[in-house]
Amino acid sequence: MILSPPPAPAASAAVGYRLLRTPPAPVAPPVLDAAQRAVVEHREGPLLVLAGPGTGKTTTLIESVLARVRAGTAPDRILVLTFSRRAAVDLRDRMAARGLGGLTASTFHSFCYALVREHQPAEAFQEPVRLLSGAEQDLLVRELLAGQAALEREGRGRVRWPDDLRAALTTRGFADEVRAVLARTRELGLGPVALADFAHRIGRPDWTAAAAFLDEYLEVTELGGMVDYTELVHRAVLLAWRPEVHQELTRRYDAVYVDEYQDTDPAQVRLLRALAGQGRTLVAFGDPDQSVYAFRGADINGILGFPEQFPRRDGTPADVSVLRISRRARAGLLAATRHLTARMPLPRLPADAVRAHRALTAQAQGGTVDVRTYPTAGAEVESIADTLRRAHLEDGHAWRTMAVLTRTTAALAPLRRALTSAGVPTDLPPATTPLHTDPALTPLLLALRLAATSLLPPPQAPEGPLGEQTAGAPPPQQPDVPADGSAGAPPPEQPGVPADGVSSAPSGGPGEEGGVGSSGGSQGALGVSADGVSSGPSGEPVGAPLGAPGVLPDGASSVLPGGPVEDGGVAAPGDIQGASDVPPDGLPSALPGEPVGGALDPPGVPADGVPSRGPGASASRGLPAGSGAAGEVGVGVEDALTLLASPLGGMDAADLRRLGRALREEERAAGVAVPRPSDVLIAEAVAQPERLVAHDPSYARGARRVGALLRAARDTLAGGGTAEDALWTLWNGTPWSARLERAALRGGAAGRNADRDLDAVCALFETAARAEERTGGRGALNFLEELSAQDIAADTLGGRTVRPDAVQLMTAHRAKGLEWRLVVVAGVQEGVWPDLRRRGSLLEADRIGRDGIAPPLSQGALLAEERRLFYVATTRASERLLVTAVKSAADDGDQPSRFLAELGVAPQDVTHRPRRPLAVAALVAELRATTVDPAASPALREAAAHRLARLAALNDDGHPLVPAAHPDRWWGLYEPTASAVPLRDRDQPVALSGSALDQLANTCALQWFLGREVKAEPPATAAQGFGNVVHVLADEVASGRAPADLDVLMARLDSVWDALAFDAPWKSRQEKDNARAALERFLRWHVMERGRTPVATEHDFDVTLAAGDARVRIRGSMDRVETDAQGAAYVVDFKTGRSKPTADQVAHHPQLAVYQLAVREGAVDPLFGGRPTPPGGAELVQLRLGATRREGGETLPAVQRQEPLAGEWAEELLATAAGRVLDERFTPAAGQHCTHCAFRAACTARPEGRHIVE
Structure with a gap:
């Protein structure tokens, strides 16, 4: 879009602007080969187009649609379907550039969603069905399983899992198995009754229980107006086969085009048969050699059986065309990957078509394939980094034209760290881990939880032995404050409809085959139940109440007032201290001459009445929920320190130390002889930021900002704001966002880190907004509870459209459909690639068949899928391919995969590391070493010095590009720093x-x-606290303030012992036994x-x-x-x-x-x-x-x-x-x-x- 001034206005008219759509850049028509032209000229009937990697299938699809439109077909009568959101957007953009406006190009799930919405009853249209992301479905399944386990213990369970499975109900692995069964069942069009009958016939009690679980799952999703991806397609299939809808769809579309047909599952094939069966025009593009999504339900038999499943009107099998020219891979790469396809048979397809599909012709000559093995993983990564840097610097490859692919996601993070440290810019795809585990989001989520928790009413719990309230007691509910800590917000007028092209994550959902109602024939917000009957409005399940168990914070803790703190040196009690050896603020102590009764008061009830850390502290790790006064946000010690050290506070250890000292001095000035620990005072100051107004902003600014942010977020929630509103208050109230923006614009390693943090923050806001649209005001704590319970990454509606100039790191699965000039396939180890472990071996979802029990997936089938995945990875390169592995000398060490030998390229054993990394830092180090090398000639040393001078002179707008080359940065040349002020005055003692x-x-x-x-x-450590307690008790006995009775002393010890921070409970028990023995020895010594x-x-x-x-x-x-x-x-x-x-x-x-x-x-x-x-x-x-x-x-x-x-x-x-x-x-x-x-x-x-x- 561009801003364009309107036509010249009249003199009195106001000046304004109007938005005009930016016209697409002109695109020259592609030059098609004979095979492509044959596909473009196809006019009627089904056609399967076998299109290998880089053969121009998307171009052929677009030109086919364009030719049909030019022949007189209206654009809206052509349907184009693909699988990924990225592919759908790319198709629309490319078709728009070719002048194809008004054409429907979407993913299968987007089309299914539109179809279901279109046939929703009018009374339910205001409450659209909401799609469950993969993470949300996983959470729902785990909650249902946990609930069933609890009901089972009470004897009220509806689902009877076999005895040998009950112990696994609450595990994540079992939830994954159940999700796989749900997905498989719905892909095959089966419902709870059909699955139960099938399980009964073959004697599978676990599948019988899964059928009962599916029935309950469908009831819950029906009541909540929810649907997962697999169920969405299932509902669309039922609709599409309904006579009146089927007739309408066949009239609506004259032709259907499908990209990446090899990724279809059985339900999507049934949908296509409803849309374009009976010999109608269906053009499917695909490559069975690239069918790698079986774990998502994709079935290679869909493309292999296309000719028979979609016959022509006369009943003969559909035609099969082949694209024969590779426009991506050069001849050398094609020759290597052809060895892989020779081991991948394609049954059921015409033999001549298969031969032509495998005998691709390269459009360009050249191309290199290297296979290398290394003795260690470190040597492998160093060589990869060196290869990438040389390709960038010597061959002129842009960073973004190179990629490193791996088999597993787990291999990406260490690879990224190693490459980044070697000076190679890297770019990872969106996070594959749950949002709540992202370190960049920790401060935002923690601050939101504190703000929301502060709105809860204070708990009314029974008192414990020390006058403390018992942790975990439920707070009383008040009518004006929701239990989740938000003041509530009205639901949105119109919840948003998911974007076009919802991700194809597997999941199951409501509905069933043969008209069996998912909940007794009830109707849901989907607009269609299992038998296609329209449904009414839905309810919303209420999330489980959020609990915030108390956690004793780590770090130095105090048994006595004035406990461990970072300021001042540490000396044992009784140690002699000089004038400059200030009293040991870091240690708990009782001063001589003052009563010691307060020194050993129980934790949580010290002499000054201010709660300290100890047992019973709950909610927010230190303070009970709702503990703050009106307008305050109660903050525990650990939470306060976490927020202050985070980007929200921006404080470092020195700032925290200065603030702690100042607060302790403030408390001393108020007449407290022994101030409390500094971390406790800091937490109180964050809860009451107005106390910091008189303090130096150089160290107190961050604490004031955090306190103000927490109050602002609390006020936002109290005023009816949503979790998204409160998050925006927190995010927008600090310089953090501006810092990330500046870092991202500067680029480099810091810029890439900033990019990732910004991506995570954007994903959090998107998730919060989507949650609000779905649930309509359930509150911030319910949102946090749902987010923290997710064990897998949530789906996002879109990735970044602008990629940085960096080497792409991703798995082979994610790389499908992409290409680069140079591709490194790393970590190709036996046992990792191929990974022949059987998936879903507990419930065996893959053995559920539509017509009977399916045979188990064989090792050969798993090997074939892994080989296809390796083929996908190796065919992403256009000019150069490097395949690497570790070859350990040990018999039981890592060994290269069998796939390396199948490339037909002799592996090169690399036993040495690069002489010097091709990086600026390494160059500067070598030049500096040469300048002082006595073995180097004077001419060589002078040449090295001249090059260092040239590097040091390079700058970007006054900022040095290579500061390490300048002698001013060579710290070894500097003399040690000497203070001009003497440490001690010689005239004083x-x-x-x-x-x-x-x-x-x-x-x-x-x-x-x-x-x-x-x-x-x-x-101070717990050992020092041990000594302090024993010293104080010994002093009480010697001074007569306590009797020489071991039981009395142990009772005093028990009252404070739990406040000591030990590394583990067993260590606390061990040291307590040691303290008892020490006191017993003291008493015997004292009275002798x-x-x-x-x-x-x-x-x-x-x-x-x-x-x-x-x-x-x-x-x-x-x-x-x-x-x-x-x-x-x-x-x-x-x-x-x-x-x-x-x-x-x-x-x-x-x-x-x-x-x-x-x-x-x-x-x-x-x-x-x-x-x-x-x-x-x-x-x-x-x-x-x-x-x-x-x-x-x-x-x-x-x-x-x-x-x-x-x-x-x-x-x-x-x-x-x-x-x-x-x-x-x-x-x-x-x-x-x-x-x-x-x-x-x-x-x-x-x-x-x-x-x-x-």
């Missing part, structure tokens, strides 16, 4: 902790720097006589020590301070690790030494009335590890004592550590500590962390 001292002096200074100063430590008296627990201190030329400030907390008979202070430090230091390490343990130094400097003097108290030693109490038999056995903790300090080694250790901090010497040191270090990838002491250029 150096703040260190005991663990920091150990890391700096004895372990790894780099680990200390990255963890404590850079604060790059990962979130040890010659010392407790003085304080969790004692805070802050002292400054002299360490050589520097001063060191040490601040922290001692787990326990005791005094002995001599009045000396003794420090106890509890440990809960799985290992303990050696005796020599304890003697020079830095943390214990620092405690003793602090005691020497008066850190505990206030506990002793202010008098100076000498240190009497220190010890480690290993609560997780039992003592030796000599020291009391496993029931006591292992105790490791450090004697009072002697010598100056502790001061020297402090001086060494302080010097490294002041001099900023953070040298890595390898050792056992590397095993659990989080910074190995950035450590030069590890192989994985070394610089690429050294």
